[in-house]
Amino acid sequence: xxxxxxxxxxxxxxxMRRDKRFEVRYNDRNYAVGDELHLREWVQGxxxxxxxxxxxxxxxxxxxxxxxxxxxxxxxxxx
Numbered sequence: 001x002x003x004x005x006x007x008x009x010x011x012x013x014x015x016m017r018r019d020k021r022f023e024v025r026y027n028d029r030n031y032a033v034g035d036e037l038h039l040r041e042w043v044q045g046x047x048x049x050x051x052x053x054x055x056x057x058x059x060x061x062x063x064x065x066x067x068x069x070x071x072x073x074x075x076x077x078x079x
Contacts, residue, residue, distance in 0.1 A: 001035045006042035023075045
């Protein structure tokens with residue numbers, strides 16, 4: 001499955017450089033290993049900038065007892 005997601009500018013740049021290899025998201029989309037993320041840069045008050053990256057989910061941490069708020073997941077991204 002492909003997920004179109006917006007990412008605020010401060011977090012987008014590390015994704016572009018591949019320094020940030022994870023996303024913390026509310027799991028309202030039932031993310032699964034193998035899903036593709038189309039991550040688009042978003043600037044408040046401006047909108048989408050036109051920059052985007054594609055990443056594949058290779059790991060999901062979803063245990064809220066390990067410090068995550070219930071309903072949230074950490075998505076590990078292939079580099």
